[in-house]
Amino acid sequence: MATPNDTVALNDAVTPDDTAALDGERLEAAMGHVFGELGVGCTAPLIVLGDRLGLFRALAGAGPLTSAELAARTGLVExxxxxxxxxxxxxxxLEHDPAADRFTLTGEYxxxxxxxxxxxxxxxxxxGFQALWADLDRVEGFFRTGGGMGWGEHHPALxxxxxxxxxxxxxxxxIAEWIPAVEGIVPKLEAGAAVADLGCGHGLSSILIAExxxxxxxxxxxxxxxxIAHARAAAAEAGLDGRAVFEVADAAGFPGDGYDLITFTDSLHDMGDPVAAAAHARSALAEDGVVLVVEPLAADRFADDFANPYARIGYAISTLVCTPSSLAQTGAAALGAMAGEAKLREVLAAGGLTxxxxxxxxxxxxxxxxxARP
Structure with missing residues (x-):
């Protein structure tokens, strides 16, 4: 049985207080980096408040304002x-004029x-940060025991x-660029095409295509x-009259065939078996049908993602949301949001989209x- 003295000795061995052996400049840089990150994290709730309370909208185009003037514009407490x-x-x-104590939101911001x-x-x-923090305890548990959670199990803010x-x-x-870039699809959509949107979530992409x-x-x-319930309500509110319909189904077994266009909009990496999803999409295509895949930007080599402006966000969301999503499903492929083009091509080819x-x-x-086409 360990004694209190044994515990102290073990802790001393594991966490020695010996910063003198560290490189001073690199230690200072590390502290500065982390301190800066604390500032970013603490500012995020202020950004959410600015959005919820209409502060950014009130500042936009208004020129320099004092706190009293902004409070009067928004009806808030000065x-x-x-x-x-x-x-x-x-x-x-914001820009600040110290002489007049006025604040400006530039047009760019x-x-x-x-x-x-x-x-x-x-x-x-x-x-969405609210959801990431709210679900953190569950994700921590997955690190210890495995498993995962679907999108529907996350805090609704996500x-x-x-x-x-x-x-x-x-x-x-x-709508404006990516679908029109698919060879031959616009004339079909204009004439009347059948489209399947896989992993549609709240249905935004489906509704925009139908509109x-x-x-x-x-x-x-x-x-x-x-x-799906949210998507159906949104389609009804948009007055689409059955032109955008929604069904509960997995991408590896959704019903129907003869689709001219099948889309995976930021969803393929979330699936438990993306190869099976690609294969089923292939089998559901019309004779000259096409699959459109939209995924986050990632390099094929992790070392190259250090120069990728999106990578920091992508790996964080992949750890907290996308990987748990896949690991909660049959197949548990855990492709991850940052799979990269080469891996995506490999998955599609394995599903018959060569x-x-x-x-x-x-x-x-x-x-x-x-x-992607067969």
């Missing part, structure tokens, strides 16, 4: 607004933080954030009941967009 302004300004999101319709909007990402922050990319990318090409019919499939072409690279700065 003392809170003053502290918020200072916190967001020292974080670099407004395009990122105050306008959901802008192609540069990123504000929708921040509310699904809402996913729908919101992907909208600009889907409107300005998927853009009203003669086509889109069926969205997702294994999560709550997501003619693969990367498209829309200029309009997809943080995505890999692939056109």
């Amino acid at each position: 003392r809170y607004v003053r502290e918020w302004l200072r916190g967001v300004a020292v974080a670099g999101y 407004a395009a990122v933080l105050a306008d959901d319709e802008a192609p540069t909007s990123l504000i929708g990402v921040f509310p 699904g809402r954030a996913q729908e919101r922050f992907t909208r600009p990319a889907y409107v300005h990318g998927l 853009r090409w009203p003669r086509s019919t889109v069926t969205g499939f997702d294994p999560d009941d709550a997501s 003619r693969v072409r990367r498209i829309a690279q200029e309009s997809a700065p943080v995505n890999i967009v692939l056109e």
Whole structure:
């Protein structure tokens, strides 16, 4: 049996207090890096408050404002607004005029933080952090025991954030650039095509396709009941009259065939058996049908991802959400969000989709967009 003295000795051996042996400059740099990260983490809730309370929208285009003027514009308490302004300004999101004590949201930052319709909007990402923290204890358990959790098991803030922050990319990318880059598909969509959207989540991509090409019919499939219920309600609200319908189904066994276009919009890596999903998609295609795969930007070699501006976000979300999603399903392939183009091509080829072409690279700065055919 260990004695108290044994415990002290063990702890001393494991965590010696001997920083003198460390490189001073590198230690200072490490502390500076981590301290900076603490600042980023602490600022994120202020960004969410600025969004929820309409502070960014009130600042957009208003020019320099004092805290009192911004409080009057928003109907909020000045003392809170003053502290918020200072916190967001020292974080670099606002410009500050010390002589007049006025704060300005530049047009560039407004395009990122105050306008959901802008192609540069990123504000929708921040509310999702609530889900990442809320689900952290469960993910910690998976590290110890294995297993995982589906998208529908996460805090509801995750699904809402996913729908919101992907909208600009889907409107300005998927609809305007990526689908039109698929060889021969636009004339079919304009004439009336059958589309299957696999792993559709809240149905945003399906609804946008149906709205853009009203003669086509889109069926969205997702294994999560709550997501499909949300998608059906959203389609009804959009008045699509059956042109976008939704069914609970796994990508490896969804019903129907003769689809002119099958899409995996940021979903293939979440699936338990992506090869089976690709194979089933192949079997469900029309004679000249095509599969469109949209995945996060990742290098084929991990060492090259250090130069990838998206990699930090991608690996974090993959650890906390995407890998647990796959490991909760049959197959448990755990492809991960950062699989890279070579691995994606390997998966598609194993599913019988051997003619693969990367498209829309200029309009997809943080995505890999692939056109795949048998």
